[in-house]
Amino acid sequence: MTTTITTTPTVPTPRRIDPAAAVARTTSHSSLRETWTETMAMAWRALKKMRRKPEQFFDVLIQPLLFTAMFAFIFGGAISGSVADYLPVLIPGILAQTALTVCMATGVQLREDMDKGVFDRFKSLPIARIAPLAGPMIADLIRYGIASVLTLVTGLAIGYRPGGGVLGCIGGVLLTVFAGWSLAWIFTWLGTMARSAQSVQGISMMIMFPLTFLSNAFVPAETLPGWLEAFVKVNPVSHVVSAVRDLFNHGAVTAEVGWAVVGCAVVVAVFAPLAVRSYSRKM
Template sequence: MTTTSITVTRDTRTLDTAAVAARTASHPTVRETLVQTLVMAWRALKKMRRKPEQFFDVIIQPLLFTALFAFIFGGAISGSVENYLPVLIPGILAQTALTVCMSTGVQLREDMDKGVFDRFKVLPMARFAPLAGPMVADLLRYGIASVLTLLSGLAIGYRPGGGVLGCLGGIALTVAAGWSLAWIFTWLGTLARSAQAVQGFSMAIMFPLTFLSNAFVPAETLPGWLQTFVAVNPVSHVVSAVRALFNTGTVTADVGWALAGCAVVIAIFAPIAVRSYSRKL
């Protein structure tokens, strides 16, 4: 009887220890979450290296769209290509950032469909890490796309008046905006049933945000009702802020509005993306 009691007591203690360990593992510290996020980012970078086609939209699109929009719309909108480039290049930056961050949700859905995330759910890791890790890796893609857009503009005659610091500030703001908006597409990736569905929903978001803004045409030339939407469109604030940084090197109020918008998007969509992802596991 005594031996049985001792055995039961030991088993109970073992179960209690395992429960405590499980609770500790399910709630990693901030440092552990950061380390796990960086590990997931490194995994995403290795995946990009093995699948270079993921850089197609990063490398080809900035070069193609910059040349096409400049030579097709430059004369009609601004009278010449040279006069249109200060308007166009920041707009192409915003469009490229949206297109690149759109693929974040598509890649996430593909990984979930392949069962990759089923392996993560049995590991003692933060639920935030598998989502944030690839997005940290995507910062490299945003940076490459932004730099190539600027270089393609320089190649066809664009001369930014803001100098090196203004260009660096504009690129940094574009990368920050792309990273924040990627949380929207990450959330869609956890909701949709297929990667094709994520792409369809993302395109339906990207086109209104990009083309119903001041990215490619002056807002003053649009109908009054459309000007109202353009004024509250967060992409318009990003484009205006980048234009000021690139063309004059000045930090305007649009920089503050753009950063505030980025913070609001992250505060809203990052938690619901993590919650939606956790429910799928």
Template sequence: MTAATAELPDLTLDRVLSPRPSPGDAVRQTLAFAWRALLKMRRNPEQFMDVTLQPLLFTAMFTYIFGGAISGSVSDYMPTIIPGILAQTAITTCMATGTQLREDMDKGVFDRFKSLPIARIAPLAGPAIADILRYVIAATLTILVGIAMGYRPGGGVGGTIAGWALTIIAAWSLAWIFTWLGTVMRTAQAVQGTAMLIMFPLSFMSNAFVDPDTMPGWLQGFVKVNPLSHVVTAVRDLINNGSFTGEVGWALLGCAIVVAIFLPLSVRSYSRKM
């Protein structure tokens, strides 16, 4: 028996008998996985294509196509559409979280973590923290494109920053839905397809693009309970008026509820696969 082989039982015993990671250990491990995800993004710059090209295309396309028909002019439509595009950007950019997670799991990357005495939340929370960079880029570009097209936020710098921050919070919260899908679906294609089925109703059956009063009564009922509608209204209140209205509180509460439900579900389903 070699010296290396003789050490294996001790290493295995240490792993089995090692205590559960402390909260401090869990934080450090989560940050380590966040750094790993950032390095992966740097080596795969195509991961930023959706958060760089999409805000440019969607903001210009929706504004110039629908501006005259809905509000009479592009300039009058901008206070409505720019916050709407911000909210839509939040949900479309966070969809990639679940797809990339499922791809890593399919490649066996997470199998390497089975033998490590790490907190079960770390491999999930780390990439979620790293993805904040993607949400920051998408939200910032959307606002800058709107300003370049002539949009002038009535809420000033403070209201614009607050609306920008709320968009990022909403994206990070909604990403836990897609993270959970990534842990329960069998393929990355299935995650992407299901995410699209979620994204389209939430985006287009909301108040992001048009006034809900023009919709049928049954559809107006869905728009009122659609969590994305509360985010859109809150962002409009902040960016256009600089007002911290009740909608801001409802939006933050909705984000907290989503995290409270889907973060534990994600960790539970991921732990079962480990």
């Protein structure tokens, strides 16, 4: 086979837009790599917004400080006999509660954001539909991190001495961050479904309070009436709390840790596709 080199004279076309070439360049969907880039760009946007609106950090700063101290001194004596004995029970509980509060804010903020004009542009761009949802959630990892570390530090300041050591604590914080991120998909889904930010707030409260208080976060499940104990035992928050307790207090990777991770993975597997579908439909 002979190759003949045909030199086409280069026609000086000054930035002339050629629709046929543009159509030929199009792709039918975002590749995995493109999706990742798009998600990170959206995460960058969320981080910028966080830096400009520090009041967003109010919940992750105040709640760990206030609730840890308040609950420890009020309930400590009644539930565990002393504040020091209560702290190993309480700290993981507060962690879970704080993580859920951050989750709730994720849903509310997404809803507020989606009502803005810029979301029209995001929808009109050829980007993966999951990017505008997943981006802010990646930025939120920082919020979960701050909230977890702050709770732990407050605990240490009022006398908590975790038996699990440094590694146990790191493990516990990591698990909390992962659990918070996973559960946030539920609230993100709510955010894409609800009509307004206020309704997201309302519904989220109704979900968050039973999930935290009807768990073993603040009291041992054995002290509850049988029917309630049954619910508390299947509540995923209970598993996360137990797992974090095992890590913090004993540095042990127990079956509870396994269940917590599996439970969170299931939540993501169910609610992430639901959220993306509901978001794509909204348009």
